[in-house]
Amino acid sequence: MDEDIRSDRPTCRIDAESFSHYREKLPGVVESILESCDDVECHTHTHIDYEPIPSRESVINIINKLREILFPGYFNNEKLDPVNLRYSMGQSVSVLFDMLSEQVCHSIRHDCFRYNQSCTHCVEKGNEIALSLLESVPAIRKILATDINAAYDGDPAAKSHDEIVFSYPGVFAIMVYRIAHKLFEAEVPLLPRIMTEYAHSITGIDIHPGAEIGESFVIDHGTGVVIGETAEIGNNVRIYQGVTLGALSIPKDAGEQLRGKKRHPTIEDEVIIYAGATILGGDTIIGRRSVIGGNVWITESVPPDTRVLMEPPRLIYK
Numbered sequence: 001m002d003e004d005i006r007s008d009r010p011t012c013r014i015d016a017e018s019f020s021h022y023r024e025k026l027p028g029v030v031e032s033i034l035e036s037c038d039d040v041e042c043h044t045h046t047h048i049d050y051e052p053i054p055s056r057e058s059v060i061n062i063i064n065k066l067r068e069i070l071f072p073g074y075f076n077n078e079k080l081d082p083v084n085l086r087y088s089m090g091q092s093v094s095v096l097f098d099m100l101s102e103q104v105c106h107s108i109r110h111d112c113f114r115y116n117q118s119c120t121h122c123v124e125k126g127n128e129i130a131l132s133l134l135e136s137v138p139a140i141r142k143i144l145a146t147d148i149n150a151a152y153d154g155d156p157a158a159k160s161h162d163e164i165v166f167s168y169p170g171v172f173a174i175m176v177y178r179i180a181h182k183l184f185e186a187e188v189p190l191l192p193r194i195m196t197e198y199a200h201s202i203t204g205i206d207i208h209p210g211a212e213i214g215e216s217f218v219i220d221h222g223t224g225v226v227i228g229e230t231a232e233i234g235n236n237v238r239i240y241q242g243v244t245l246g247a248l249s250i251p252k253d254a255g256e257q258l259r260g261k262k263r264h265p266t267i268e269d270e271v272i273i274y275a276g277a278t279i280l281g282g283d284t285i286i287g288r289r290s291v292i293g294g295n296v297w298i299t300e301s302v303p304p305d306t307r308v309l310m311e312p313p314r315l316i317y318k
Helices: 002-023 026-037 056-070 085-114 122-135 137-154 161-167 169-185 191-203 254-258
Strands: 218-220 238-240 244-246 278-280
Touching: 056 085, 056 137, 056 169, 056 191, 085 122, 085 191, 122 137, 122 169, 137 161, 137 169, 137 218, 161 169, 169 191, 169 218
Parallel strands: 218 238, 244 278
Antiparallel strands: none
């Protein structure tokens, strides 16, 4: 045994020397990375400053805390009962206010510094926007209730409202959207998109916070759904997986040319859009009570009470 250990020692020394040789190159790697940070092309995606930027981790914590408040008792770590509800809610709202105001402040301040804007009193604005969002929680709860009821009424696979709240990805994505939309309306930079892209990353449902969506909205199954920034969706609309409400083909300089203009379709009340349908264009309107079949491609408006279907494909059996 001792001879085996001694025979390994020269190899260990060689490995240690080889390891040191590689580590000695690290300072050069560091200098190369730092030089790239000063590169003109890379400077716009580098943040090296004394002022902090929004924290994605904090934003995720805010979403989870808001979910506890929007659905009391479902996602809390502690048990909620009529005795401790007021205390628990008070704690959650207080913590959320501090988290929200800080992240809103960081977002606004970051824009001020990066784009040399005039002072917007970001701390005070952060407090105002955080309070406004918390004050809107009852209204958000009411509209989410219509979304959940619509999901239950239209899905025979749903056994209870509890099942929908706990497990339906569409409900989670819509909840995050409705929160982010409030911040978007308040012109908070960064945070709304961080929120909806987080929901996108875990549900596969991509809803831009700028979209306008009415009540009793259902995304069934959900994976692959895309809803663009200027899309408008009425009440009692149901869409299925793989639906795209997008923009038409755009030029290379579209960022400057089309920013802020209507690029995505309008979906009126009581429309159903089945899986894989693609509807494009800011002038495209799907009239109320229409049904859009699966896998269709639409770039022109559809009158109310219309069914749009593809011809049955020719199937080949071998």
